Amino acid sequence: MPRLDRPQDVVQRLRGHWRRSLSEPLWGRSAILALNRVLDSEDEARLPHRRDTCLGPESLAHLVATLTESAQIVSLESALQLHHDQLPRIALTIDGGWRDVATRLHPLLERLAFPASVFLPDPTVRQPWMPDRTLIAEALWHDESDGGRVATRLAELDLPGAPRGGQDERKSQAIADYLQAQPAAQAPRLKEIAQTLWREELAGKDQMEPALDAFSVRRLDQAGLLRFGQLTDVAALGASADARRALQTGRQRLSRLCREPLSTRACTDPGDIATLDRFTRLDADARWLTRTPGWLEPGSDTRRLPRFVIGQPLASSTGKLFDWLLGHLPH
Incomplete structure (x- = not known):
């Protein structure tokens, strides 16, 4: 060959x-x-x-x-x-x-x-709409607060270990790895968490493009x-x-x-x-x-x-x- x-x-x-x-x-x-x-x-x-x-x-x-x-x-x-x-x-x-x-x-x-x-x-x-994992990822990405408000909230929702900090490719990769590590069986729980972040205005909606x-x-x-x-x-x-x-x-x-x-x-x-x-x-x-x-x-x-x-x-x-x-x- x-x-x-x-x-x-x-x-x-x-x-x-x-x-x-x-x-x-x-x-x-x-x-x-x-x-x-x-x-x-x-x-x-x-x-x-x-x-x-x-x-x-x-x-x-x-x-x-x-x-x-x-x-x-x-x-x-x-x-x-x-x-x-x-x-x-x-x-x-x-x-x-x-x-x-x-x-x-x-x-x-x-x-x-x-x-x-x-x-x-x-x-x-x-x-x-975006997939639940993507919404959580975007929430983490847009959160540049000193204490990491979104990561702190995720820990309160029994999803600890989320990346904190600014916006660079290393953080993006850390977010991807963090969510990839969540098993498929977690899907219903991730859906609840995504809805919570959206409802509590923690998903970075103000920095996203609007709906049609x-x-x-x-x-x-x-x-x-x-x-x-x-x-x-x-x-x-x-x-x-x-x-x-x-x-x-x-x-x-x-x-x-x-x-x-x-x-x-x-x-x-x-x-x-x-x-x-x-x-x-x-x-x-x-x-x-x-x-x-x-x-x-x-x-x-x-x-x-x-x-x-x-x-x-x-x-x-x-x-x-x-x-x-x-x-x-x-x-």
Whole structure:
């Protein structure tokens, strides 16, 4: 096997593997990608505590260019339809309802005439939304107080050992390591802690970009490239006294903003399937987009659909992106 001396060699090899795969394994295939935030600065998006959930302008442009070269960027509805195209179909989705949808994402998509689906927080989700671990990370990052107010509060909430201090890459890495050390079983507790920090104004909201306002949602909806749906916290829905009403309230609110809201819903949870199964019966028309990676499988359960969540390292590296996508093809 020839030695690959340069990163470009690896990329070319993976790109060639992707193209050869198009002759059979990717024929008729479709996938959905999920983005969260697009920041003004690539350096900010590249910080260790952000890179798994954020993109910068360069990595976003690189992602779109990579997909354009080897796939079809289509609407969510097209990705969910059976097809026999040689090139795979890829649908872009954006979770959270951040204003960067209007300021950074839509201008690029408009220039290329590519569609996307945006999922806005419904009444079960804080607005704008980011994953719980990311919110805790941002709270720590923005806290430059001498005593470390956020770290002190986390210790009071039985999450000791959080980094303190200023803002530099070393602190960002320490935050990433600190949260990575929290086991998956801690997810419900981390959700409670994130909600507490948000409620107590310790999450650095004043230094974050605001949510999309109603005027912007209407304007983007009328422009035609973006369609809007609901982002739902399945765990919160499970704790609701009236889950059906919570679902209906979110849909009614969205209907006042958009001409044709998506019946498809997106989940904030990585994949709480047992809880999710309880709600598919409450909304017979809805499909639920999870945050579990995978290709869409023809003939499989179409009520729960996988998505590839894209962060800065994947978006900015053709090789990593192709390797990850190809690695999730069914054997």
